[in-house]
Amino acid sequence: MELQPGREALVRVAVATLWSSPEAIRPIDGPALTTGADIPTWVSGMDTEQQVGDCVLSQLLLGERVLVTELRPDGWAHVIAVEQPAAKLDPRGYPGWLPADQLAGVDPARTGDPLVVDATITALRADPDGPVVLPGVIVGTRLVPAGPARDGWRPVHIPGQPAPLWLPDGQLVPIPIGPPEAADVLAVAQRLLHVAYIWGGLSAYGIDCSGLVHLAWRRFGVLLPRDADDQAVATNPLPLGAERPGDLYFFARPGRKIHHIGIVTAVAGGRGSRRMLHACYRRRRVVEEPMPADRAATLVGVHRV
Template sequence: MHLPDSRTHAYQPDSRLAEDALRGQLSEGEWTYITPRPIAATSRLSLRSGPRADAAQVSEALPGEALELLWDDAGGWAYVRTVHDRYLGWTPAAGLTEPQHGDLLTVTALRAHAYAGPKVSQPIVGELCLGARIIRASGEAVTEGGRPWLPVSLPGGKDGWMGEATLSPIPEADPAALTMRFLDTPYVWGGRSAWGLDCSGLTQLVFGAFGQLIPRDADQQQEFLSAVEWPQRGDLAFFPGHVGLMLDERRMVHANATHMRVTVETLGEGEYGQKLAEGCTGFGRWTA
């Protein structure tokens, strides 16, 4: 029997636990089927390949992001799924909270902080990033030093204040333009935020900022997008285990472990660019 992709389908042969949606799709024998429960991330949470701190990070949940809780273990770890891309991983259960209810706001700044009061000299009470979700709290906005501030409720219920500029509409016109703001962001395996990210985390994040939801990993993204022979601005370029976003027919921006940061390369130019051009397995375009 062909088993479903374990990155997005929850089942564990050792414990015989599986999500309810997989009934009838697994091997014979006794399985305990679990109905996922809605939950949310209180902060940036590492999703790991196993229930331990030294397991590889496979992805990352952003603050306030909607999750599903599958099951937990006796050591304080929970097996969860990020709802937007159905990606699975283990994370400390202490970092989970009940889903937020209210006037949801999305952080549009690459990196942002929430403060204890409407002033930049106030203590920081929350670290946020592009794509994080918070609640507009009750109370009036405040202008301090010419800067408008909004009262907010952070995931987990802590109150704070955020500069309105961190929640303003994204000024960039397309994913390619937004990606350029990430230049020099550190490379982090499994990362999905401007505090550190990997190649497919970058492409997924910038596409998602424009409502274009794509899968988590490079191979999933290549399968999901429409293949094209010649790239144009906004297309993704694929390589074995790697992906970048094309700025035009030759220049590509990508998070990479060669430079350990987000950089721009020209395919076919220089030693690294030549290596990339030779290893390119195709291009994909958003057509939905």
């Protein structure tokens, strides 16, 4: 299906990066711009300063819906990521740019209740146990089944692919009905321990603090906003001390908006201290640790989804 402004499209690569503008692209960003979007090579090629370049806004997963708002002759598309709420930027979703060849038109014939990928990282194959066609598919990706499982493999429809691709059936699960248990969400987030911090990242190759929260809840069909300050608005505040593992800590400097978020892993009690899992800008990776004193000084709230 042809891309057209004003119509929805679907991400056709495992992980597409949403950019602030085509002109903001750096030489290091080349691997993320290819038709296959080689995110592992992109992330591994960055130094610590390049990991926090503000040209990256967010990332989108395979099959994610976007609204196309502009197509440029040089191959770039401006889109609204409608599955990543960002009320302060656009009531329709998160706006940004990506290469148009990382999108495919919506095929109305490919319908059905999606399943969600539960493997942290997996690959889609041409046939059961056949050659890899699309590597690097991330936990939380939603895929439409193309038929029943066969010999432990499940066929799925992929945007831009004429024939179904296959992955192990055990790596796909139904999207839960009703709110998930906080402990289950925390367990998904803990799988991303030690993943590189990438500003705007939303994958098991690189992620930021609000991306970690968004992705962990997305695995269970809950679409939280993309940015930490919006996530605070969308969740329920609790009295400090009432938190439990799986709740969210929010941080802000005096007079400033919320700039950081962490997931509660243990609460203060006895000689213990509050602990959290978070994608740490300073350490450039996802860590689980006692809340540092400088973080505690900027702790402004604890919320529950």
